[in-house]
Amino acid sequence: MFRQLNFRSFFNFLGRNRLYAFINIFGLSVSLMFVILIADYTLRQLTCDDYHAKAGRIYAIGTEASLNSGYYLQKYLRDRYPEIESTCAVAASGQSTDATQPVEAGQRKYSATVLFADTTFFRMFDFELLEGDRDQALASRENVVLSESFARKVFGTFNPLGQAIRFPDEEKSYVVSGVVRDIDRSVIPNTDIIMRAERLCDLNPANDERMSNCGAVTTFLLVHPGADLTAKIPDMLAYFKQMYWPYKGNVVSGVTLTPLRELYFSRLNDVYSLHHGSWAFVMILFGVGAVILLFAVMNYINLTVAQTGFRAKEMAARRLLGASRGEIVLKLILESTLMCVTSLIIAFFLAVAVQPYASQLVESKIDILADMTPVVVACYVVFIAALGVVAGIVPAMMVSRYKPVDIVRGTFRRRSKMVYSKVLITIQNVITIVLIATSLTIGLQIRHLISAPLGYETKDILDVSTEIFSDYGQIQQFRNELLQQPCVEAVALGCGSPHSRGNNNTMQWGPDRMVSFQVFVGDSTYFRIFGLELLRDNHTDKGWALNQYALHELGIGEDATHFKMGPDYSWNFEIAGVYRDFQVGSALDEPTSAMLLDVGDYDRWNKTGNYQTYPWDVLIKVRGDKTEAYNTVKSVFERISDGGVFSGAQYLEQEIAADYADQRRILHIVGIFTLVAILISALGLVAMSTYYIQQKEQEVAVRKVFGSTRAEVLGRLVGSFMRMVGAALVIAVPVAWYLLGRWLQDYSVRISLSPLIFLVAGAFAAAVAFLAVFWQSSRAADSNPVDSIKS
Template sequence: MKTYFTFLERNKLFTFVNVAGLSISLMFVLLIANMVTRQLTVEKDQRDADRIFVFANGNHGTAHYLIGEKLQSRYPEVEDWCSYTSGAISYTLIEEKPVNIRLLISRKNFFQFFSYKLIEGNPEQVLLSNTSIVLTRSCANMLFGGQPALGKTLRFPNINDQTFTVTGIMEDFNNSIIPDNIQAIIPYENAEYLNPSVSIRDNNMSNASSAMVFIRCPQGVDPNVKADDIRAYLKEIWWFGGKPVRFIPFRDFYFATDLECNIPMEQYDLTMVWIVLTAGVLILLMAVFNYISMSVAQTSYRAKEMATRRLLGSSRSDIFWRMIAESALLTFVAFVIGFLLAKAAEPIAMDLLQVKLDLVGDLSAGTLLIYIVFVLLLSYLSGFIPATILSNYNPLDVVKGTFRRKTKTIYLRTLNIVQNGLTIAMLTCALFLSVQIYRILHEPLGYTYGNILALTPAAENETLLAFRNEALKLPFVKRVCFTQGTPRDGGNNNTMNVPVQGSLKSMSFQCFIADSSFIDMFGIQITQDRKLTNDDGAWLVSENAMKDMPGITDYVPNERKGRTGFYISGTFKDFHIRRAMDAQRPLRIQIRDVENVHPWEILIETNDGDLADYQRRLNTLYESFVKDIPYKSRWYHNQMRDQYKDLFRMNKLIGVFTGAAFLISLLGLTAMSIYFIAQRKRDMAIRKVFGSSSLEEQKRLMSFSLHSIGISLLVAIPLAIVGVRSINNIIEYENSFPWWVPIASILIVSLISLVSVYLISRKATRENPVENLKTE
């Protein structure tokens, strides 16, 4: 290997390009491999995962807690069931200071139904009492430090001021459909204190999407066989029944992103997994192509060494395997550097991909074996072509000086064409997604808003009203609104069975209850106002909702059992709720006196100016009223941007992949240009002797590069079409395809390629032709 190290030292560009290209690509590959592996092995430790199913009703992945009980009482196929709702944030007092805890609220058989690991406590008893609480390891450490937590008590003022006893400690949730920020579990009997509509005692099952419902069946039993019968049964007993029923295998639920799930659960788009995986494979292939390109480019410089070895008795196989060993050494070094880079980039990758990664934590004997096999295969793949070229040549070609001219550029040109095609396709996808995001962010929403600060309620209404009065005295405050729901979050859902033209029509209204400042704050256009009040049970109704109820003018009846209708106090122009690409729904607004609104958010509209200072002053004022109780303070425009954070992350991700593709492609172009120039120095010298200029020779080289880019479109166009369609499937926003995007991608790649070739070939085309002819 001494001669190889000497070669690397003398050819620093070769060494840098290959190590840098492989290391960067392996960084991506390691991160993506960890991401894909974790996504495809979610809940891998659940012992009964193949017998557990998630109940789905229509396009809803959630139901009411009691649905599990109803199904088990009627269908013997249901061996057991469990239900939980998650995401509730409550605070407990530690040394009289409030500390937020994110709760999972579950049926008491949680640890018997699932196999999540308990560190302390008996699975059959930890949730036996209504005031039991099980903490995760990290939560127990946060609350009690290193002291034993079992038997300690926690008081939750906002859960009926109940005191809970710690009866168990469990491992943190990891690689699960349950978010890893869940810190504690309490029995479902406490749910009614946080949200009365999800109560176990509500036999009408009013909140139809308040809980996840799981059933467990005997081995080999598929509950979907009874789906039609279950659908008919639920239609009889449940106001929300009658929709198509399906039971999704436990692990498959993670990728069932087509379902609406009102409970914070971990899910991921399988299409995104394949996109990321494909991008990682392509980047790796581009880096391998670079290694092959650079190695082939350097074959003429190593030919004398290998000729000497052949003349001294080395066989073709000796030369071949020597080159493979050299490839393995360089690949191993690049792998180590790539692993260190991947570990350093892990936090950034987790933010971009929105998944948890743990390269070191996931290391095992099996993982190390896979890494070793991967490095060996990569070494063989990377070194095969240059090893084949150098082991199959005739040593006499080297002695006569004809080897360099006999070695063709077909390998390099083909690889460079593929690289350019991949780069153009990825740049097209990146530009297309950027255009779509711009269109979405500038889509008319049907309402307007200015500088609105949103505060979460952290006290009783009387205290909040006192804060409101003081806030209105500040010179920069325009309005203060108490509201239950905003256009951003869609408010609350109320589904009614409305008799329309002789038949019942299901109307799923999104409802907002607020004081009168809500209308002006969001620029909602009232088209008819009948001056009815909420005392009359009256609501403003959107114009499209009125169109969906022909014949109804004053009162909207509701044929749902136990429910009443409402009077129409007027109409308003429709506006978009949630995101611009989400489906529009019928809307209702009820205006109440501010004293009668129990707000989900307090909205404060300010004048233009120093928003950071306004927020600081309002927060200070708010804290003087709510004391130490935790709350959130965010500007509405930032909340709106959060609605599209998955798109921004995807755009960043594709941008990162495209940047890596550009870099690796540029390195590959460098390899091809160096080799191409080395092959044609003699030809250029002869042409210059007969009158050709340096500029003409440079144009000839750049024309060759431009021709290669033209051929690369055969690779780029099909890949770009697939990529654009995949992006459209993910963001579900239909709009015309911008014709200029692929043209811009081609021009950008062409420009960069031409500039690179110009800079690389500049010296070679200006050399004295005598210097290249005297060696012949």
């Protein structure tokens, strides 16, 4: 048995067949590189928050629709349920985890992300505190904890403990009380600054004990060991219906308790405060990674089967010298495993080299070396051994089944008809066509979503958040100086935009129903640059305008002048006008009711104090080159703020395009895998055509002697491969049509599947196959038949 471990003959064979060796090692190495990257990404995704000692006792409370709750909800829960050991409310700054706030430290200004958390944060979660005391880090409302990377950015190697930072909109300073290692593998986002959650109440009075703002935070509950809080869900629901307005008004109707370890992939998790993962995206990665690996294994099997005629005599000699069929099978499987091990080593170095780019692509950290535990190594060993068996078993069984006497007589090659190879090449082309059609469909769907009519203008509008300003006076100065710039056409002040959804106001409508309005406030320029169409003007300075959908939801006509709200319909609202429906949010969002208020001159209206002290957004309509305009706006801000950090500014078109980041990410990944699959498939076809034509040399020579033209010979050689592509197209079209049709059903705004998509995919696959086999076929057609017959 041990004599089969001698690989000298295998190395000699590889040396004589360098194309075979290169294609197999290249294909396997590239495929295994993706396997390593995907495996590490998946491992990190599936083990989010596993490292917290109390993870099994931590839950996030939510409704049937989301995980957001009012800030003071935790107080009511602690008072009522003894099963709860402690609670912790968490919220990220702004409307997403990427929102930033201006921060001053020393004489310099920075832009930072902020996480609001209760004093229990570091006692509930085991994030590593590099500096400071876990129990005291957030003990004072004036304490802040910095992330390791932000502390290094601001203070360098200097110890930041005790240093002061401040926010421009506040007079008081905050003291650095700790430094936490950058948060990783958690639903809690990694932010620059962690500070007390009570500041949310200072920033927004609606975060009061009445919980007027019911979506301020995510509330985590730590239950006592052995306690079953989930058994209290029915009681919680009954309790909430008595004291929590979303339940009293039937806006929501369920209570959920999601375990921390399940939170990352929970359908309830959103981007407001927490990081979240997509199980569908992980499955897509698994799928395309498996496809690439399958292509490489197919190539190995194809090429090895094609090469069996060249190795048959060696195996016959071994059989004649006493080797059993089982030993022959074992030898070929060991050779396959050696090839896989070699490819895995190469793949490991490739994966480490490209891991920064892969991290950017999947928008999540990948760290192969740091995650290489003994368990992971053992999994790789088992995987590569299994892969070696799978890749080597078919060629081994084919070679070992022939009798030595058949091989010595030369009948083996006459019996080899490439049945396995034809089937596998057809399967490769089926998958290639499906991948190409998928890439085309996703690209067309994204383009369709971005260009979908929204009912308002989006072109050349720069959205600048007012969070970068210290007061309304700065906003006024900023607007006035911008209006003097040639690249600025208009400047509007408002509270949100149709894309950012403005603000939400959910009101009681009758005894058992609530109506949710998205609220938009802006000056006259705001409504002009967005081109919002006023269908009816009731010529009143009082009340709010509504969109058509709101009228429909309230059951009133466009000629109505009032509508009533409240539990007993006693709240009377005057209708200032009616606007044509426009898209609120992205094209993926459902229609919603909207309330709109045109304040005319924001400076004059702002003095009344009826609504708020200053707007949320400065919306700038630019002309000319948008990059130059952006730089001009930035320089004006930096001059006004004396070197402040200009952040949070984007063109509306960019914000809309960002809505489809997940779809773009899938497109990029599928596109990359499609190109790799095409490359591996093309290399396999080149090699297969080489060995196939070698077997057909004498047949070609005979045909040419009997008068076949070059075109006829070439057509016969190339045609055999093109027929495989044709068969693949017949199989691939219904498969792709079904899968892509199912995918498109998730979009309310979607393209129609055109036959042209599949024709283009098939034509591209055919072109690749034709180019891959044409060169060798052309050489065979041009060869001298006398030389082939002699050989």
